[in-house]
Amino acid sequence: MPLTHGVEPLASLTRPPVGKILTLGQRGNDLFRGESHTNARRIYGGQTLGQALVAAGRTVERDHNPHSLHGHFIHPGRSDLPVDYIVERVRDGGSFTTRLVRALQNDRTILLATASFQRDEDGLTHQDTATTPAPVPENLPRFEDSLDASDPGDAQWLSQLMSNVGVEFRFPEEYPRLANRRGRRLPPRQRAWIRTPSRIGDESLLHAAGFAYCSDLFLLSSALPPHARHIDTPGLKLASLDHTVWLHAPFRADEWHLYEQHGYWMGGGRGIGRGRLYNRNGTLMASTMQEGLLRFR
Template sequence: MSSTLEAGVADPPRGPRPPLGRILDLEQVDADLYLGRSYNDAALRIYGGQAVGQALIAAGRTVTQERRAHSLHGHFIHPGNPREPVLYHVERVRDGGSFTTRSVRATQGGVTIFLLTASFQRPERGFSHQALETAAPAPEELPEFDDSVDPDYLAEADWLPHLRANIAVDFRFPEEYPRIANARGESRPPRQRAWVRTSTRLAEDPLTQAAGFAYTSDLFLLSSALPPHAVTIDEPGMQLASLDHSVWLHEDFRADEWHLYEQEGLWTGGGRGLARGHLYDRNGVLVASTMQEGLLRLAASRLRS
């Protein structure tokens, strides 16, 4: 499974986008067994966020609707083939008075490619605070990415049409995307942020909206560990792939509406990187948090002293 790819509802289309609504609409083939498809034969491998989102849908289909997903933890085992369907096997681990736990194993051809544990909670009242605050220009005040960068860079940015063809997420950056500075050979702090939303309107139900963010949450995240090193994921000899991925959903929100996704690369070493993210609504309310560890390996011959 890979995160090497790095805007929605009202934006003009820029070529075909993956049909996210269909991607998240799994087919039930047996008790606690669901089938998902990519609807994309051009991609080299399944986008990691797709596996997370589909696995969450499979888990949620076995839980009463009143219970909301509040945390999910996944491990990417093998790259997935987008030209083949994925089977999601759900294990009903626990049904408690307040919490429900599900384990999901995603397989292709009998081989496990992804594992997910998801927890759901019945609604309840409790303490409320958040330690973090943020502010940024509204997404409507920001230019689309193509209009915010040097045309010469855009002409060479092969990653952009590839991303748009394979990931159904719109994005706008409040500041220069660090990848651009890195392409100029300049180091930047390990932080980046973008307004994000799914590129298509999704079904109203909370499970689909939660899965929409689970799908989105993998985008850009691990690359936030690269800016201090002045390299991009396009660097020859670079290997970047998600190893594990966690999402905490603090409250219901719509993944198909703009939210500010702030990301920070906390650590790199041993060929790996660790990144975290925080998702805020327009009022600065923290609605979700993420963490991801991934492979960040550069061929020894390319390492800079």
């Protein structure tokens, strides 16, 4: 039975195939092409981040693994057109390798990214951050099962999200969007267990790119709860401006990790969100930062 009239049943929806999205075609020396494999009007930002990292990694020696990705979203992309990734070999060093990637669609730049890779080495280690315990994802309901089936706004939003973004997520606490829709103000924090819904192979580059793909989900919206607003609030214009991913250790993006997000600043029509990704043992695996447009008319 559908959630609401005019909304496709969630049980019949399939998320986009992330492994296929991250599989790029090579069209020349340091030139790669990616596809969206969705019916969305615009390209999900995490797609270009993940594809840009794969394109950069295909030009790097296999003993160098990605440790940082910095992207600037220049223009929105269309999902019905392919994206070409031009890689510039900025530096090839013994320890570090740097690449500049330009994502083009119809000769228009939609993303500029730099990616850095490092040869594995030992060193001092610590983490000055921790997460609070959360129920394991296997004991949490799927997010689509936790919504009120009588609310057409939430049903429509989730239907579009599941059709266009290949990320599975489960919230250990109530997702702030739901409280914001009731007019309740909350601290600018949220967290969810996330993973890609299908396996994406064993190559470490693809898992780093898989998290880059996932990392764009919800991050900017973490700045909205103190204002009792959400991403579908009438009059809101939301767009990612820049996005950074730091990878601290290899991990599988198709396994559950707890993604904590903190929207610690908002002003001037912009907001900043910070993310931290933990494994089940509480080890910090990756960090993210994103600035975006949050303009209300």
